[in-house]
Amino acid sequence: MRAVICHASGGPEGLVMDDLPAPNTGPGQVMIDVHAAGVNFADILMIAGQYQEKPGLPFVPGLEVAGTVRAIGPGVKRLGPRQRVMAVLDHGGFAEQAVAREADVFPIPDEMDFATAAGFPIAYGTAYGALRWRADMRPGELLLVTGAAGGVGLSAVEVGKALGATVIAGASGVDKLALAAARGADHVIDYRVEDLRARLKDIAQKLGKSGVEVAFDPVGGDTFDTLFRALAWGGRVVVIGFAGGRVQQIPANLLLVKNASALGFWWGSYRRHASELLAPAFAELIGWWSQGLLKPHVSNRLPLGEAAEALKTLKERRATGKVVLTLKE
Structure with a gap:
């Protein structure tokens, strides 16, 4: 799979696009074919080595994605193949496939496009x-x-x-x-x-x-x-x-x-200490979206290969609302 990789702590300009083996799906995990990935200020801090969580190098940045379920691991009960979902990750979202815990994956309505969904969870x-x-x-x-x-x-x-x-x-x-x-x-x-x-x-x-x-x-x-x-x-x-x-x-x-x-x-921290709160919260948020109370604003959509530019746009405060990387329509 194609992925954006951080090999050394620093700025967005140090990111490279390369091929990686697709991740494995373990017990309680869900593999997602990524259609879009949200870009967050936390990604900038993480690749700079300044975030509260520091993955080992090299790593794939990206904390939230939207796409379709490709495979499920043993014990997964709520989700099935080809289901449209959004998910929150520790990292790994700037790639064609990503793996998340079942508790961090949430169904999205057919009416919500993937770019909107990718910028929704965080x-x-x-x-x-x-x-x-x-x-x-x-x-x-x-x-x-x-x-x-x-x-x-x-x-x-x-x-x-x-x-x-x-x-x-x-x-x-x-x-x-x-x-x-x-x-x-x-x-x-x-x-x-x-x-x-x-x-x-x-x-x-x-x-x-x-x-x-x-x-x-x-x-x-x-x-x-x-x-x-x-x-x-x-x-x-x-x-x-x-x-x-x-x-x-x-x-x-x-x-x-x-x-x-x-x-x-x-x-x-809520994903670790109070994960039972997440599904009801997102159910209410999606309900508000369906009622027109929430109108997510995606100001910048860039292809995966322009992840560095997407991060710079965010860092330099040139964006309003969300910045999203798109992989598939």
């Missing part, structure tokens, strides 16, 4: 888990989403609306804010040119609230420092990542006086 799974499981967000609460035009952020805007929140979308640039507004954001802030803290205070006051009740933050750094001070009493901020380039320090004094909570969320 972005929407992260948004759903962070807001429903970690923040326990309730209808009517005021939600701030930073990085709101990125794959994860845009998904959080939509999931927040589906859960009944009033959503503030923060991003940089008119086009990105327009996209977030089109996906349901009630208020938008361009924190490249606007005073984020002042705008958050103004929006909250007009809604009769003391501040932001839930913040979903994949950006971190200076943005986190500002939004944390804009939290309401009892507010919760969910730390998703550090795309801004700096891992922030949590101000414990503000945790105390605001009775606030800073919560971490890493999607991958």
Whole structure:
């Protein structure tokens, strides 16, 4: 099979396309003919050797795929050959075939194309888990989403609306804010040119609230420092990542006086520690998609051989929504 291979830690330019033996399907595993693979910021960190999980070299990057079931291993009960699915992987998605645990593979409706499905699991799974499981967000609460035009952020805007929140979308640039507004954001802030803290205070006051009740933050750094001070009493901020380039320090004094909570969320850990939550979550998410509440946005589709360019597009923030590698229609 053809695959994209990382032989040494570094940037996307070091990736090479080569032939590899097809993977074996063991007990409880599913082999998938990959039609499309989602590209994530975590892939950039992984090939740089900076991700929390470090596969041995060489390895095939790629954390999520969509395609059809090619084969199933002993003990697999939910899935069968030729079934249309999406899946989450430890790595190995940038290839013509990939193997996943049965618990990490989810059926998709015939109406959902493979490129959409390939970019669905991590972005929407992260948004759903962070807001429903970690923040326990309730209808009517005021939600701030930073990085709101990125794959994860845009998904959080939509999931927040589906859960009944009033959503503030923060991003940089008119086009990105327009996209977030089109996906349901009630208020938008361009924190490249606007005073984020002042705008958050103004929006909250007009809604009769003391501040932001839930913040979903994949950006971190200076943005986190500002939004944390804009939290309401009892507010919760969910730390998703550090795309801004700096891992922030949590101000414990503000945790105390605001009775606030800073919560971490890493999607991958749920696959190991609470995998029973995943299938019901994706069933609800697919239901929302079928109702038109979720409208995945794929801004860039590139062939497998252009994986390095796809990663650069993401790294340089030239994409909105998801970037996807396509292998088959």
